Amino acid sequence: MTFQFDVYKPLTEESAISLLKKLHFFAEDEHVTCREIGDGNLNLVFQMSTQGSTKKWIVKQALPYAKVVGESWPLTLKRAKIESEALLQFAKFTPHLVPEVLYSNETLALTIMEDLSHLSIARTGLIKGDSYPNLGKDIGTFLAHILFKTSDLGLSPTEKKEKAQQFSNPELCKITEDLVFTDPFFDHDTNDFEPELSEKVEQLWKEDELKLEVAKLKRLFLTNGDALIHGDLHTGSIFASEHETKIIDPEFAFYGPFGFDLGHFIANLLFNALRRPPAQTELFGFIHDTWETFSSVFTSLWKEDKNNPFLQVNGYLDYTLRTVWQDALGFAGCEMIRRTIGLAHVADLDTIEESELRIRTKEIALDIGRSLILNRVEIKNVQDLHEFYIENNEFLGNNARTV
Ligand SMILES: Nc1ncnc2c1ncn2[C@@H]1O[C@H](COP(=O)(O)OP(=O)(O)O)[C@@H](O)[C@H]1O
Numbered sequence: 091m092t093f094q095f096d097v098y099k100p101l102t103e104e105s106a107i108s109l110l111k112k113l114h115f116f117a118e119d120e121h122v123t124c125r126e127i128g129d130g131n132l133n134l135v136f137q138m139s140t141q142g143s144t145k146k147w148i149v150k151q152a153l154p155y156a157k158v159v160g161e162s163w164p165l166t167l168k169r170a171k172i173e174s175e176a177l178l179q180f181a182k183f184t185p186h187l188v189p190e191v192l193y194s195n196e197t198l199a200l201t202i203m204e205d206l207s208h209l210s211i212a213r214t215g216l217i218k219g220d221s222y223p224n225l226g227k228d229i230g231t232f233l234a235h236i237l238f239k240t241s242d243l244g245l246s247p248t249e250k251k252e253k254a255q256q257f258s259n260p261e262l263c264k265i266t267e268d269l270v271f272t273d274p275f276f277d278h279d280t281n282d283f284e285p286e287l288s289e290k291v292e293q294l295w296k297e298d299e300l301k302l303e304v305a306k307l308k309r310l311f312l313t314n315g316d317a318l319i320h321g322d323l324h325t326g327s328i329f330a331s332e333h334e335t336k337i338i339d340p341e342f343a344f345y346g347p348f349g350f351d352l353g354h355f356i357a358n359l360l361f362n363a364l365r366r367p368p369a370q371t372e373l374f375g376f377i378h379d380t381w382e383t384f385s386s387v388f389t390s391l392w393k394e395d396k397n398n399p400f401l402q403v404n405g406y407l408d409y410t411l412r413t414v415w416q417d418a419l420g421f422a423g424c425e426m427i428r429r430t431i432g433l434a435h436v437a438d439l440d441t442i443e444e445s446e447l448r449i450r451t452k453e454i455a456l457d458i459g460r461s462l463i464l465n466r467v468e469i470k471n472v473q474d475l476h477e478f479y480i481e482n483n484e485f486l487g488n489n490a491r492t493v
């Protein structure tokens with residue numbers, strides 16, 4: 091079969107095999123098995139292997155629309171380039187925490203990468219109760235490196251501005267601006283929630299104090315180009331095992347606020363804590379490890395820099411870390427609300443089978459999201475966050491000790 095490299099066309103299992111043979115990932119006469127395994131909202135993912143060999147590859151290809159909605163929602167193919175370039179960028183700082191990119195093609199909007207199927211998607215594993223002792227430390231390490239080294243702290247002003255241009259990602263940012271920061275706070279037709287939540291949701295839509303705080307957080311997202319961020323760092327974008335962590339799917343990457351990824355990661359751990367009350371201590375342990383590792387690695391990188399005179403100014407590091415934490419809590423609150431009542435949900439909540447428990451858990455997720463946005467300045471550390479979580483969550487049973 092011939093393969094056209096100069097025209098974009100969505101791959102099929104058959105044409106994906108042909109592509110990988112043309113690129114010599116497999117020999118022409120090899121018997122290759124290929125399966126489309128994409129379960130995300132946006133793209134095609136093909137898994138390819140040959141029997142009796144360790145050769146296993148993943149081909150991820152963007153569609154010219156959002157898969158979850160269909161062709162009525164056109165979406166740029168440029169996101170595939172952003173994703174592969176972000177993975178390459180992250181690999182410069184933390185190669186052990188991202189899949190290896192072996193090939194990318196902007197015209198075909200695809201990336202060929204290392205197959206990580208020996209690991210589990212962290213959301214799925216956490217729901218099952220799997221244990222990931224390194225998860226918090228690894229995410230903290232990842233965030234400290236990418237945030238410090240791609241920001242004005244780690245690059246010259248010119249280099250940073252060039253990188254910000256390279257990762258300009260307006261269409262994907264618009265999705266976040268709408269689906270995370272806008273639609274869930276208004277009566278918008280992208281919202282999706284059970285009728286039993288209507289009263290609570292309508293109450294939320296009436297709260298000007300809350301909307302004012304969300305407007306401030308949205309402005310941060312729109313205007314604070316601190317560093318190259320992943321842009322969608324939820325537990326479904328992380329592969330993990332007891333020993334390894336790999337971050338995937340950075341197609342939403344752009345120059346955004348320091349606290350955004352941390353906030354999304356925290357929110358998604360909180361969803362799992364709501365789903366599994368007995369695992370609360372373990373999940374707050376992850377948040378603790380993430381923050382402690384992030385702040386200590388970020389601090390070391392900061393202290394290594396002897397060229398920037400401002401980095402020696404008393405109070406500047408503390409101010410920076412405090413702002414990252416506060417903003418992260420606000421972003422976490424927005425993520426909790428949007429994943430509960432917006433377009434894209436999380437399995438942690440949606441697969442709670444017993445309907446009364448599911449609705450009650452979602453009500454608590456909304457309460458916690460709302461309070462995180464409103465009280466983000468008062469919650470100073472992980473201990474405060476845990477105490478605050480317990481206060482907001484009498485219903486699900488709070489026999490766990492705080493971290
Ligand atoms: N490198 C990989 N190795 C193995 N499976 C992968 C890999 N990348 C993605 N997948 C699988 O494909 C699914 C969707 O991938 P993801 O990058 O999240 O797509 P989307 O951008 O559509 O959300 C993942 O949940 C995972 O099951």
Ligand SMILES: CSC[C@H]1O[C@H](OP(=O)(O)O)[C@H](O)[C@@H]1O
Nearest residue numbers: 130131132156158265269322434
């Ligand atoms: C129409 S995109 C909705 C939602 O999907 C993305 O998540 P993922 O790629 O992990 O499935 C992102 O969170 C978007 O907000």
